[in-house]
Each structure stands twice: as structure tokens, then as C-alpha cells.
Amino acid sequence: MIRLGVNIDHVATLRQARGGREPDPVWAAALSELGGADGITVHLREDRRHIQDRDLRILRETVRTRLNLEISLAPEIVAIALDVRPDQVTFVPEHRQEVTTEGGLDLLSHCDRVADAVARCKDAGIEVSLFLDPDPSQVEAAAAVGAVAVELHTGRYADAPDHASRQKELDALFDAGLRVRQGGLLLHAGHGLTLQNVADVARIPGMLELNIGHSIVSRAVFLGFERAVAEMKRAILDAVAAPQPGR
Numbered sequence: 001m002i003r004l005g006v007n008i009d010h011v012a013t014l015r016q017a018r019g020g021r022e023p024d025p026v027w028a029a030a031l032s033e034l035g036g037a038d039g040i041t042v043h044l045r046e047d048r049r050h051i052q053d054r055d056l057r058i059l060r061e062t063v064r065t066r067l068n069l070e071i072s073l074a075p076e077i078v079a080i081a082l083d084v085r086p087d088q089v090t091f092v093p094e095h096r097q098e099v100t101t102e103g104g105l106d107l108l109s110h111c112d113r114v115a116d117a118v119a120r121c122k123d124a125g126i127e128v129s130l131f132l133d134p135d136p137s138q139v140e141a142a143a144a145v146g147a148v149a150v151e152l153h154t155g156r157y158a159d160a161p162d163h164a165s166r167q168k169e170l171d172a173l174f175d176a177g178l179r180v181r182q183g184g185l186l187l188h189a190g191h192g193l194t195l196q197n198v199a200d201v202a203r204i205p206g207m208l209e210l211n212i213g214h215s216i217v218s219r220a221v222f223l224g225f226e227r228a229v230a231e232m233k234r235a236i237l238d239a240v241a242a243p244q245p246g247r
């Protein structure tokens, strides 16, 4: 069974556009769960551009599935995670000017910092996932720092301009997925996934969790949250049930 983690950051982005109280991401989380979400994902950014500390604390109390908190390695943010204790922390890189998380964590350059942050989360009973590009050397370093899971960055696959490059990126995800599992880690993926491109990623052997935000929130504007989550969940389940074309 693949878990669908619904990323509700964009609901908070809409709220912050007016600096008021609605739409409330806490409501989006509840409706996502009613629609079949297996987890709720939020990114508490250092600049607080969308999710606020208040959201995180309420979500910790109200989420009935799993709360996955995306954070950078910044000490003050790690301290908040240790205090709130989500079910899972996913470490991501963070750059002030980026529109969204642009690439995976550079584990090779920040090995000691990551290992230290992972150990502190583990001591607090929090599972740790690392958001990595499907790059063999990055993925193979994940087990050594004590992570439980790797979330493969599917952005390059999602943005591929043509069939050939999309296939090349998919091959890289399959290869990285194999390396993650050979390292004894759990396999997650996310970024840029939509109803149109989710099936091939869902079919990567051993895939356990997909984190999807923008596409679900975009469709929820027109269809409502429950329906937008339910149709994504169905697309994932159908993909896994169907034979793999061409593989």
C-alpha cells in the first residue's frame, strides 16, 4: 500500500496573500483525511512564507493520520520539530529566493550536520526522511547518516519536456529507488506529481509514500479538497494494480 501524503502549504500561501485567517490549512488537513489522505505534509520555512508555527501546533493535535514536517537544517527550526514531534521529519534544502524546493539536499557536503540532526530527531522518536535528487552518490550516503527513508525528488521527471527525457528521468528514479531499498531504507517520492504523471512513479518497486501538494490544491479550488484527494488516491491505487507498460 502506497501512502498519499497531502502537502497543504499552498492553502497557507493563499491565506498569507491577505494576511488573514482563511483559508485555514487546518481545515484542508481534515478534509484531505476525509478524502483518503494517509498523511499531511507541511513545510515550516525559515521565512514563514506559508505555514506558521500556529498551524503546526494545531495540526499536531488534529491530524489523525501521519504528520510529516519538512524542514531545513537550521537549528531553530530543528528545535521546533523536536518540540512539536511530528511523526516524520523530512529534511529539505531551503533557499530564500526559491519559489519552491528546487533540488534535493546535498548530503555529501553536509554529512555531519545531517547526521547530527537525524540523531536528535531519532532520539525524540521522530522518523527521518531525506529529500534527495535521484543521484546514486547522494542516495547511497543516506543510510550512513541514520535516516529511515529517502524521498526522491521527482521534479526533473515532472518537468521533462519530451518523452525521451522523461523516460531518462524515470530510469534515474527507478535506479535510485533500487539503491534506496538496497541500503535498507524506505522509499518515498514527491514534487511536481499530477494525475497525469503519478502512475509511473507509483509503480517504482517498493514505493511507500508519495507527497503531493500543488496539483491537489489546484484541483481542490474547483472540486473541493475531499474530491481532489480522492481522485489522486484512486490514480495511485489504479497504477499499482495495473501491469507496468513497457517495463
Ligand code: PXP
Pocket (backbone or CB within 6 Å): 007, 009, 043, 070, 090, 092, 100, 101, 131, 151, 189, 190, 191, 192, 193, 211, 212, 213, 214, 215
Ligand atoms: N516533497 C517535498 C520534499 C517538497 O518540498 C514538496 C514541495 O513543497 C513536495 C513534496 C510537493 O511538491 P508539489 O507541491 O509540487 O506536489
